Amino acid sequence: MTQALPLATLxxxxxEDMILVEDLLESTKKVEISALKRMLDHALESRGKRLRPAxxxxxGTFGDxxxxxxxxxxxxxxxxxxxxxxxxxVVDGAASRRGRPTMNSLxxxxxxxxxxxxxFANAAEMVTRTGSIHVTRLFALALMKMTSGExxxxxxxxxxxxxxxxxxxxxxxxxxxxxANATEGGASLAGCDRDSVEALRSYGYSVGMAFQIVDxxxxxxxxxxxxxxxVGGDLREGTVTLPALLYLERFPKDNPxxxxxxxxxxxxxxxxxxxxxxxxxxxxxxxxxxxxxxxxRGNEALSALPSTPARQSLVEIGAYVLARRS
Amino acid sequence: MTQALPLATLxxxxxEDMILVEDLLESTKKVEISALKRMLDHALESRGKRLRPAxxxxxGTFGDxxxxxxxxxxxxxxxxxxxxxxxxxVVDGAASRRGRPTMNSLxxxxxxxxxxxxxFANAAEMVTRTGSIHVTRLFALALMKMTSGExxxxxxxxxxxxxxxxxxxxxxxxxxxxxANATEGGASLAGCDRDSVEALRSYGYSVGMAFQIVDxxxxxxxxxxxxxxxVGGDLREGTVTLPALLYLERFPKDNPxxxxxxxxxxxxxxxxxxxxxxxxxxxxxxxxxxxxxxxxRGNEALSALPSTPARQSLVEIGAYVLARRS
Numbered sequence: 001m002t003q004a005l006p007l008a009t010l011x012x013x014x015x016e017d018m019i020l021v022e023d024l025l026e027s028t029k030k031v032e033i034s035a036l037k038r039m040l041d042h043a044l045e046s047r048g049k050r051l052r053p054a055x056x057x058x059x060g061t062f063g064d065x066x067x068x069x070x071x072x073x074x075x076x077x078x079x080x081x082x083x084x085x086x087x088x089x090v091v092d093g094a095a096s097r098r099g100r101p102t103m104n105s106l107x108x109x110x111x112x113x114x115x116x117x118x119x120f121a122n123a124a125e126m127v128t129r130t131g132s133i134h135v136t137r138l139f140a141l142a143l144m145k146m147t148s149g150e151x152x153x154x155x156x157x158x159x160x161x162x163x164x165x166x167x168x169x170x171x172x173x174x175x176x177x178x179x180a181n182a183t184e185g186g187a188s189l190a191g192c193d194r195d196s197v198e199a200l201r202s203y204g205y206s207v208g209m210a211f212q213i214v215d216x217x218x219x220x221x222x223x224x225x226x227x228x229x230x231v232g233g234d235l236r237e238g239t240v241t242l243p244a245l246l247y248l249e250r251f252p253k254d255n256p257x258x259x260x261x262x263x264x265x266x267x268x269x270x271x272x273x274x275x276x277x278x279x280x281x282x283x284x285x286x287x288x289x290x291x292x293x294x295x296x297r298g299n300e301a302l303s304a305l306p307s308t309p310a311r312q313s314l315v316e317i318g319a320y321v322l323a324r325r326s
Numbered sequence: 327m328t329q330a331l332p333l334a335t336l337x338x339x340x341x342e343d344m345i346l347v348e349d350l351l352e353s354t355k356k357v358e359i360s361a362l363k364r365m366l367d368h369a370l371e372s373r374g375k376r377l378r379p380a381x382x383x384x385x386g387t388f389g390d391x392x393x394x395x396x397x398x399x400x401x402x403x404x405x406x407x408x409x410x411x412x413x414x415x416v417v418d419g420a421a422s423r424r425g426r427p428t429m430n431s432l433x434x435x436x437x438x439x440x441x442x443x444x445x446f447a448n449a450a451e452m453v454t455r456t457g458s459i460h461v462t463r464l465f466a467l468a469l470m471k472m473t474s475g476e477x478x479x480x481x482x483x484x485x486x487x488x489x490x491x492x493x494x495x496x497x498x499x500x501x502x503x504x505x506a507n508a509t510e511g512g513a514s515l516a517g518c519d520r521d522s523v524e525a526l527r528s529y530g531y532s533v534g535m536a537f538q539i540v541d542x543x544x545x546x547x548x549x550x551x552x553x554x555x556x557v558g559g560d561l562r563e564g565t566v567t568l569p570a571l572l573y574l575e576r577f578p579k580d581n582p583x584x585x586x587x588x589x590x591x592x593x594x595x596x597x598x599x600x601x602x603x604x605x606x607x608x609x610x611x612x613x614x615x616x617x618x619x620x621x622x623r624g625n626e627a628l629s630a631l632p633s634t635p636a637r638q639s640l641v642e643i644g645a646y647v648l649a650r651r652s
Binding site: 031033034035036084087090091092093109110111113114115116117118120121122124125127128131132133136137139140141143144146147148150151152154155 | 357359360361362410413416417418419435436437439440441442443444446447448450451453454455457458459462463465466467469470472473474476477478480481
């Protein structure tokens with residue numbers, strides 16, 4: 001058994017059952033290869049918010065709330081999320097995440113790639129425990145969207161010629177697909193009718209979009225201490241997110257982002273100018289308004305469902321996603 | 327449609343149907359992200375032997391030979407195999423494989439990790455097309471064994487203290503698990519009875535073990551031109567395979583492998599001495615005898631099945647695995 005989770009209040013009616021997800025995740029750390037065990041302990045440490053598993057359980061309350069099927073899906077989605085973070089940190093060469101050293105900074109890149117693969121395998125095994133080929137298929141499709149989004153982000157690095165539509169497509173794959181999978185999968189496992197499944201899928205997708213937009217805003221104005229990583233990392237890696245896109249739109253000529261991407265000298269100077277410009281041009285507020293709009297759409301989708309404590313909890317999660325500072 | 331496959335004779339009764347696997351693999355290359363398309367073209371080029379998909383179809387002939395289910399499993403297993411090769415080459419920092427540059431040498435490590443992830447996702451999506459949660463679960467379990475084997479190989483690098491039992495466990499995961507999955511999965515999809523499924527699983531496992539042992543022998547005495555990579559690569563990376571283990575057993579004192587692993591100077595000299603020693607001490611022949619023994623066990627398992635052209639083809643595949651020179 002593990003300690004109660006920090007977001008117990010937020011997760012309302014499913015807060016206690018989240019311990020079952022935690023226990024299942026804990027059980028995946030029981031492996032013989034000692035190097036792997038150390039890595040799993042680090043990668044799956046229990047300070048995570050477990051937002052996606054909570055969405056699975058909350059969605060499941062709108063039908064047959066069968067924890068034998070819902071808990072494995074929640075754990076599978078958290079494992080998949082963790083696997084993708086582990087690989088992203090290798091891809092980005094990141095040194096820290098949430099104030100803790102990344103796997104690739106503690107171990108070498110090679111073994112970190114294999115750890116990510118092991119977590120993917122674990123996730124795949126876990127989702128088959130739901131016993132549902134339909135939900136397993138949705139899960140695989142979500143993974144395809146995630147990896148497509150990540151590949152696209154890498155392919156589009158340092159490219160200022162993409163538009164907002166393209167950005168939304170990318171974060172739809174990279175982030176929202178897994179949120180949507182959590183709510184759609186939970187509702188499907190619970191045997192909800194088609195309209196309820198679609199309402200919950202739509203809610204998950206919208207909140208996922210908001211989550212990523214907020215993430216991209218925090219990369220410019222977040223609290224470095226709370227986030228545990230330096231701000232401006234996206235732009236430094238050439239990742240053009242919503243605030244940068246809006247700033248490029250507003251100042252198409254002689255934009256410091258373009259100078260940073262193309263200059264051979266004084267690059268740090270151009271970067272700092274770009275970061276300062278983005279912080280003061282009002283584009284962060286406009287980005288936040290777009291995130292709010294997604295949460296509004298998510299809540300609208302929920303209105304098709306009966307008014308229950310779980311629905312209230314989903315609304316609060318949307319508000320939390322907008323309010324978070326790290 | 328793609329051209330006929332080189333191993334048409336070997337694959338006997340399923341040779342023509344292998345074109346369906348090839349077409350399905352071809353269809354996975356149709357993606358919008360152009361960088362991804364280029365990478366998929368390279369990773370899935372059709373000169374591969376497609377040994378594992380052939381095993382799926384051959385196993386399927388012993389029951390209800392339904393290509394709508396067998397072909398997706400064959401393609402899924404080939405995708406998984408390809409994904410693991412792509413990541414292995416990143417992990418090993420390999421520059422070439424079968425005479426062609428590796429993905430990680432053509433593109434950078436970061437995007438190659440993501441390409442591997444995309445192929446894993448593709449494989450997971452593909453296996454769910456079988457419509458069988460049981461077969462999907464077997465597939466996920468095989469992936470867990472594969473990644474455990476790879477992780478263990480990395481953890482045990484430059485360690486001369488492991489025994490043959492440990493080596494067999496490792497290659498059982500790294501290689502034989504996917505061969506076993508091909509024949510067990512094919513037989514399960516075809517609705518074979520329990521004894522036939524077990525016979526085919528056992529055959530696949532045994533041939534997979536032989537395949538890896540031969541691979542490990544070829545790393546010492548293979549034809550560099552045909553293999554398209556330099557010999558001695560395993561030992562150079564610290565991977566202690568069967569021939570090296572037997573050589574360490576035979577000469578426990580002042581063994582050049584130990585000197586190579588621990589020396590700070592003249593390392594290349596110690597390595598060359600170790601390679602020459604392994605080639606002349608008879609341990610390659612002893613290793614080959616062990617591979618033959620696995621193929622014999624595989625054929626023994628097949629004796630539980632009716633004598634059909636497919637069974638004959640499986641026997642010939644075992645002989646081919648032993649005879650290959652690259």
